Amino acid sequence: MAEDISPVLSVKDLKVVFSTRKGEVHAVNTINFDLNSGELLGVVGESGSGKSVTMMSLLGLLPSPPARINGGTVSFEGKDLLKVNPKEIRKIRGGEIGFIFQDPMTSLNPVFSVGFQIMEPLKKHMGLTGRKAQDRALELLDLVGIPDPKKRFKDYPHQFSGGMRQRVMIAIALACDPKLLIADEPTTALDVTIQAQILELVRDLRKKLGMAIIWITHDLGVIAGIATRVIVMYAGQIVEQANVEELFANPQHPYTKALIGTIPAVRGERAKRLNSIRGQAPTTLREPHFCSFHPRCDFAFDKCTSINPQLIEQRKNHLVACHLFEDKGVTVG
Amino acid sequence: MFNYTIRRTLLAIPTLFFISLVLFLLLDLAPGDPTAQLPLTIPPEVREKIRLALGLGEPFHIRFLLWLEQFFINEPLHLLTELTGVDFSGDRQRVISWQSRSPVMDIVVQRLPQTLWVVGMSYVIGTIIALPIGIISAYRQYSWFDQIGTFVSMVGFSIPTFFTGVLLIVIFSVHLGWFPSIYDTTHVVTDWSSLIVQIKQMIMPTMVLALYNAAQISRFMRASMLDNLNQDYVRTARAKGLRENVVLLVHVLRNSMIPVVTVIAIGVPTVFGGAIITEQVFKVNGLGQLLITAIQANDIPMVQTLTFIFAVLIVLFNLLADILYGILDPRIRYE
Ligand SMILES: Nc1ncnc2c1ncn2[C@@H]1O[C@H](COP(=O)(O)OP(=O)(O)OP(=O)(O)O)[C@@H](O)[C@H]1O
Ligand SMILES: [Mg+2]
Numbered sequence: 001m002a003e004d005i006s007p008v009l010s011v012k013d014l015k016v017v018f019s020t021r022k023g024e025v026h027a028v029n030t031i032n033f034d035l036n037s038g039e040l041l042g043v044v045g046e047s048g049s050g051k052s053v054t055m056m057s058l059l060g061l062l063p064s065p066p067a068r069i070n071g072g073t074v075s076f077e078g079k080d081l082l083k084v085n086p087k088e089i090r091k092i093r094g095g096e097i098g099f100i101f102q103d104p105m106t107s108l109n110p111v112f113s114v115g116f117q118i119m120e121p122l123k124k125h126m127g128l129t130g131r132k133a134q135d136r137a138l139e140l141l142d143l144v145g146i147p148d149p150k151k152r153f154k155d156y157p158h159q160f161s162g163g164m165r166q167r168v169m170i171a172i173a174l175a176c177d178p179k180l181l182i183a184d185e186p187t188t189a190l191d192v193t194i195q196a197q198i199l200e201l202v203r204d205l206r207k208k209l210g211m212a213i214i215w216i217t218h219d220l221g222v223i224a225g226i227a228t229r230v231i232v233m234y235a236g237q238i239v240e241q242a243n244v245e246e247l248f249a250n251p252q253h254p255y256t257k258a259l260i261g262t263i264p265a266v267r268g269e270r271a272k273r274l275n276s277i278r279g280q281a282p283t284t285l286r287e288p289h290f291c292s293f294h295p296r297c298d299f300a301f302d303k304c305t306s307i308n309p310q311l312i313e314q315r316k317n318h319l320v321a322c323h324l325f326e327d328k329g330v331t332v333g
Numbered sequence: 334m335f336n337y338t339i340r341r342t343l344l345a346i347p348t349l350f351f352i353s354l355v356l357f358l359l360l361d362l363a364p365g366d367p368t369a370q371l372p373l374t375i376p377p378e379v380r381e382k383i384r385l386a387l388g389l390g391e392p393f394h395i396r397f398l399l400w401l402e403q404f405f406i407n408e409p410l411h412l413l414t415e416l417t418g419v420d421f422s423g424d425r426q427r428v429i430s431w432q433s434r435s436p437v438m439d440i441v442v443q444r445l446p447q448t449l450w451v452v453g454m455s456y457v458i459g460t461i462i463a464l465p466i467g468i469i470s471a472y473r474q475y476s477w478f479d480q481i482g483t484f485v486s487m488v489g490f491s492i493p494t495f496f497t498g499v500l501l502i503v504i505f506s507v508h509l510g511w512f513p514s515i516y517d518t519t520h521v522v523t524d525w526s527s528l529i530v531q532i533k534q535m536i537m538p539t540m541v542l543a544l545y546n547a548a549q550i551s552r553f554m555r556a557s558m559l560d561n562l563n564q565d566y567v568r569t570a571r572a573k574g575l576r577e578n579v580v581l582l583v584h585v586l587r588n589s590m591i592p593v594v595t596v597i598a599i600g601v602p603t604v605f606g607g608a609i610i611t612e613q614v615f616k617v618n619g620l621g622q623l624l625i626t627a628i629q630a631n632d633i634p635m636v637q638t639l640t641f642i643f644a645v646l647i648v649l650f651n652l653l654a655d656i657l658y659g660i661l662d663p664r665i666r667y668e
Contacts, residue, residue, distance in 0.1 A: 056568075059572065061568055061571055061572055063563075086577075090574040090575070090576065091574060092574070093571065093572050093573065093574035094572055094573035094574035094575075095574055099572040101565060101568065101569060101572070103565055106564065106565040106566065107565045107566055107568070107569045108566055108569065109566040109569070109570065109584050109587075109588070110566070110588065110662075110663070110664055111587050111588055111591075111661070111662060111663055112584075112587070113663075120570075120573050120575065121573040121574065124573065124574055124575060125574060156663040156664070158663070158664045169569070172569070172573065
């Protein structure tokens with residue numbers, strides 16, 4: 001472990017609950033991870049596993065109520081983002097941390113021009129005004145591959161296709177050269193060629209700016225292509241975390257194995273949604289005292305129904321939360 | 334947009350023509366005799382002559398065409414004469430009130446200021462109060478502010494204005510003696526003290542109507558804000574690091590105003606209708622009161638003209654609402 005580089009972002013024991021009519025939903029349960037500068041952390045897990053909620057909670061972007069952060073720390077540049085005052089978190093949002101949201105169709109304001117929406121963070125964080133802000137915005141539109149930016153600048157979101165709106169979202173997130181970019185399924189609305197362009201662009205920027213990136217996706221093929229490290233989430237918890245080569249070569253958790261088993265043979269075909277694994281993702285109405293995956297696991301045994309497994313380092317830099325590996329040496333067929 | 338406006342305006346012409354025909358028909362069918370209020374000593378033959386002189390002997394379509402000519406040709410020409418001083422109208426017949434034997438439009442013009450002051454002012458005040466209340470209620474949903482706002486607006490639009498009007502008169506005129514219970518139309522503002530008298534006599538009727546309008550508009554504003562506060566773009570705005578008041582007053586408000594502006598615009602003519610009752614209660618002799626007395630006296634030309642003016646207002650403000658909608662919402666393009 002390189003101890004000399006302190007991580008850009010360090011999340012410890014993060015818990016998020018939602019108050020609903022049915023009771024408290026424990027959407028994020030004791031999440032721990034670090035992120036170093038220049039690293040691209042891939043986050044995978046099926047729908048409802050808490051990927052978006054985890055990332056939004058880092059910046060306090062969840063609506064509360066119903067959401068409540070139930071403990072934990074998020075250190076970013078020596079500050080705990082969960083404790084800083086509103087003014088400071090606003091400086092970080094859009095400035096040092098850029099966020100691309102999952103749904104490009106609804107994430108832009110319909111009544112303002114795309115140009116206006118890109119210039120907003122530029123005015124706010126970089127103090128750019130007038131001509132300068134406009135030039136930078138045009139540059140960004142060009143960067144994300146919007147053809148003829150000058151002409152599209154004054155257009156409204158409804159005049160853009162889903163993929164182009166997604167790129168506008170990316171431009172907004174990148175506007176102020178953030179140190180950390182959180183991208184929540186940024187390429188799902190894009191076709192394959194554009195997806196490839198965007199991935200290329202992100203790879204470039206990462207190298208050029210040394211930006212750290214968190215990349216949420218359903219597409220393991222994308223993860224394999226760009227991530228340096230991968231987190232696998234299940235029911236609000238991290239079940240496995242490893243470097244990308246290690247994870248694909250040596251998946252440990254039965255859930256990860258099932259996931260990797262679902263990658264389609266032909267690359268480029270949209271990856272199947274992950275819920276082709278037998279059974280359904282659980283809703284977590286209680287803090288689990290068992291392994292959330294056990295009802296769907298072929299290897300579950302009695303311990304799995306009574307104790308929630310901890311995330312422990314199984315091999316070097318390879319963490320797994322599964323009872324099967326607590327006594328070292330046990331391997332799953 | 335421009336073409337759309339022109340087209341809609343042109344479409345309004347047949348609509349208004351049809352409305353005027355229906356109004357004319359309805360008033361023609363209504364029972365009543367314009368000579369009923371004349372002294373009983375007038376013999377029946379003379380009465381009949383009076384009726385013929387009023388044009389009532391003609392068949393329906395002739396009377397309607399005459400009215401059309403008087404209202405749409407003679408009246409505008411007369412107005413032109415008044416404005417320019419050049420004689421356009423000659424001795425063309427204007428629409429004459431059966432009651433006072435003077436031109437209907439002259440009376441309307443006399444009464445208009447009172448109505449505009451009281452009703453117009455109340456609508457403006459109501460809107461100005463309603464918008465911030467709606468915005469804050471939505472932003473602080475279920476807070477005590479919101480709860481009180483909800484209660485007051487329930488009261489505001491469930492209690493009719495003739496009740497709140499009388500209630501205010503009992504409290505502030507009879508018991509406290511702060512404000513006059515009757516609106517003095519002859520009062521002229523010349524200096525500070527007479528201005529204060531004017532304000533005092535306007536307060537109660539204005540407030541009664543303002544409460545009623547504010548109740549409705551604030552509810553609407555709140556609902557519209559709540560709709561938009563849950564949208565994804567609000568989260569995007571926050572993720573840019575924008576201050577909460579920018580998120581609220583630029584991003585959310587701009588979207589929320591789209592339906593609210595249309596409701597406000599469409600509400601303007603209905604306010605004139607609602608004012609009829611309030612004008613009665615406070616004895617404001619504006620258009621509302623004019624209409625009531627004209628109905629009682631069977632003054633058909635006056636009733637026809639006033640109801641038609643209301644119809645014009647409704648059509649006009651509907652058109653205005655549509656145009657505003659198109660301006661505020663870039664997604665709407667009228668081709
Ligand atoms: N507003 C809310 N109220 C109640 N529960 C919520 C709310 N938002 C999210 N959740 C719960 O949090 C859990 C995690 O949701 P999240 O959106 O993070 O999933 P995800 O992993 O991003 O899924 P997807 O891949 O579909 O985007 C879900 O089980 C969901 O039921
Ligand atoms: Mg998500």
